[in-house]
Amino acid sequence: MVKKLVALGVALALLALLEPAVAGVKFTDEDLKSEESLWRLYERWGARYNVTRHPVDKLRRFAFFKDSARHVHLHATAAGQAPGLNGFADLTNDEFNRYYKCNMLEAGARRTLPVRRRGDGSLPLPISIDWRIKSCGTGPCLSPVKSQGVCGSCWAFTATGAMESHYTIQGAKDNRGLVDLSEQELVDCDTHSIGCKGGEVDYAFDYIIAKQGLASLASYPYTATNGTCQAAGKPRVDLLLRVYETVPANDEFQMLQAVTYGPVGVSIAVGPNNLEFRYYDGGIYSGPCGVANDHAILLVGYESNLYVLKNSYGERWGDDGYMYLKRDHGK
Incomplete structure (x- = not known):
């Protein structure tokens, strides 16, 4: 590389x-089981990284966050690692590439x-x-x-x-x-x-x-x-x-x-x-x-x-x- x-x-x-x-927000299978548990994970993630969103935008970004959490969990499990989320978890991939690449x-x-x-x-x-x-x-x-x-x-x-x-x-x-x-x-x-x-x-x-x-x-x-x-x-x-x-x-x-x-x-x-x-x-x-x-x-x-x-x-x-x-x- x-x-x-x-x-x-x-x-x-x-x-x-x-x-x-390992500095990210760690989570388990239990956090992915329901919309409620995923929302609690999103709140915990936001508190960890001091991310605040307008209520309407927060609901929209929750969908992106769920996709991120599921992707991270799948990849980490396959690699034998504990899944964790960094501070970019509620961005779209296009946003990340446009703003941070x-x-x-x-x-x-x-x-x-x-x-x-x-x-x-x-x-x-x-x-x-x-x-x-x-x-x-x-x-x-x-x-x-x-x-x-x-x-x-x-x-x-x-x-x-x-x-x-x-x-x-x-x-x-x-x-x-x-x-x-x-x-x-x-x-x-x-x-x-x-x-x-x-x-x-x-x-x-x-x-x-x-x-x-x-x-x-x-x-x-x-x-x-x-x-x-x-x-x-x-x-x-x-x-x-x-x-x-x-x-x-x-x-x-x-x-x-x-x-x-x-x-x-x-x-x-x-x-x-x-x-x-x-x-x-x-x-x-x-x-x-x-x-x-x-x-x-x-x-x-x-x-x-x-x-x-x-x-x-x-x-x-x-x-x-x-x-x-x-x-x-x-x-």
Whole structure:
């Protein structure tokens, strides 16, 4: 599923991953037995994700919710897993694809550089890495999970997520702390991409290099819409990004080598109408994969048998915004 990889190498971590948790609303066969029990499940789901609907719209969406619950139950049972619902369970599939799917552009030919490790380059890879539990100075190394909302800007969130962490990792000795960079600036101002209609992590990094920084999110807030570039005059975080490295496609060793320095932006192939990816609520992903890259996501760790990925769908998706993917999934 992991296809093309973009990395910036900065620091080394030797950490153990946390065991995958399951964050969705769990339910059983009993919840599907009647309209009343399904309605109670819908109410419990709404309370868990703080979803409120107008009464008329709520009745309409209850029908979509029932279909979601039944599909999730069927798939989870077949996979030997406990069924659970994420925060997108009362949307139609068309709505999810229209509002949350990302559009990826193919960047031009890129210079491929080896990902270098400190020392003589002969150090073995750590057994596991998890940047979520690594500290940089007195704070975390990894910025919080964000939501791209109704905008196909996963590429922008992957770029800022990588830069936010690498900036913090580089400045750990000085306790520089996390920064909150503006995805909206990339959506509005990166002329090689087309905002909510699609982009490429490579192009975002090129933009950051040219500007030598990005506005903070507070001074350039995210609107999840295409807008006119307003970067001029905004306070900027000086990122000192001079070059980035592109890991060869499907080269797992170099990808794992890169993530020892910090989070790595990757492109993955989800595929059209992938309900298992849409409904993913935690645990190890067991659904299908696509054949062409159509989503950008941040690799933040690995274990002997899985990757840990940070998505940009907010905490209502997956394990509070994270995904666990078998390293041999789709092979």
